[in-house]
Amino acid sequence: MPQRPHHQAPSRRPETSTYAALDLGTNNCRLLVARPSSDGFRVVDAFSRIVRLGEGLGASGRLKEAAIGRTIEALKVCRSKMEARGVGRARLIATEACRAAANGGEFIARVREEADLELEIVDRETEAHLAVAGCAALADSRASGVLLFDIGGGSSELVWLDGPAGRRGELRDRVRFWTSLPVGVVTLAERHGGVEVSRESFERMVIEVEDMLSQFAADVAGSERCDKFHLLGTSGTVTTIAGVHLRLPRYDRRQVDGLWMHDADVETVMDQLLDMSFDQRAANPCIGSERADLVLAGCAILEAIRRAFPADRLRIADRGLREGILMELMSADGVWTSRRGRYA
Known part of the structure; x- marks a missing residue:
């Protein structure tokens, strides 16, 4: 595996290239390995582990x-998977925990030394x-405005998309406003408690996030919201809500990704x-013991978003940064414009 996989030159044979995207967040370490296909990409391997890298970071x-030890062990698994699949192009990103930590740079150096991977903050x-x-492919093409949000472990991103869904190259042109809130499920749960959550403490969490959201809500107040306006959410919070709603005996991405839920x-x-x-x-199969103390903090962030941006519909995305990385890498390599008919 090259020292800096995200700086590798594009492959000369995109139809046989294997790509990888790694997202190291405050709570999770996630990897996707994929190959291009005629309608996007085909996942050939994946890995996800809750590492809680940002545990105690707020204090x-x-x-x-x-937390560093847990995370480096997970990253070693990711490296082994990339090597086994012959990954030729990759981008490995780290987000809020590494951005915020005073020793974030030291951690990146340890990952380089111990896991032989180059993370990009x-x-x-x-x-x-x-x-x-x-995620934008899941936006309703009839909607003139969509609010996309990603509730993370240490931060939450919100993006206002204007206009109908277009081709891949037009995606950035649809972004009218965006913000990143310095709050996620881990940081909020650590401040307010996540094991025993009363309705009063839940409301305090919601109010805290509402205050953070107020400026962004004011910024987009004049944007058009037709009757097709909807929320588009990606995160463990919304996929958990979808799984509980569907009463799944075990979590099933195929039933969750793309699901429409009514506000009620x-x-x-x-x-x-x-x-x-x-x-x-x-005990709920769509939550589990590793996330049981975080899910209500995520619900509080979602509730603040729902109050600031009322919508009749929420679309659930079980996809996010890794898929975005893969789309951008493959698009940069021109895999969808070269020898399209040869993709599997």
């Missing part, structure tokens, strides 16, 4: 040694645009989650 301002604007690249259905699920104990949340 200390530093990444903890235990991206800024918030890049993170927002990658979320757009990964979202409200019902959040009420159900608020009524559950921690043990009940942990």
Whole structure:
């Protein structure tokens, strides 16, 4: 694996290239390995592990040694998978935890030394645009305005998209406003508590996020919202809500990605989650013990977004930064304009 895979030159044989995208967030380490296909790309391998890299970051301002160790072990798995699949082009990004930590640079150096991977700390604007690249295909083409949001572990990105969905190259032109809030499920849960969450403490979380959202809401107040306006969400929070709504016996991406939910259905699920104990949340197959203390913080961020941007519909995306990275890498290599008929 080259030292800086995201700086590799484009492959001369895009139809046989294998690409990788890694997203290291405050809570999760996620990898996708894919090959181009006629309608996008075909995933050939994937990896996801909750590492909680940003655990305690809000209080200390530093990444903890235990969290660093967990994360480096996960990254070693990712490297092995990329090597096994013969990845030729990759981009490996780190987001809010590494941006915010005083020892973020030291962590990147340790990853280089111990896992032999070069992570790129991206800024918030890049993170927002990658979320757009990964999810915008799910926006209703009839809507003149769509609010896309990504609730992360340490930050949450919101993007206002104008106009109908177009070709890949037109995506950036649709972004009219964007913001990145310095709050995510990990940071909010650590401040307010995530195990025992009363309706009063939940409301305090919502109000905190509403205050952060106020300027962005004012900025987009004059934008057009036709009757097709909707929210488009990507994150563990919204996919969890979808899974609970569908009463899935185990999480199934095929049933969740692209699902439309009515506003009343979202409200019902959040009420159900608020009524559950921690043990009940942990026992739910679409939540699990590793996320049971975070899901209500995510719901509070979602509730603040719903209050600021009322919409009858929410579309769920089980896709995001990794898919955006893959789309941008493959587009830069011209894989959809060269020998299209030979893709599997």
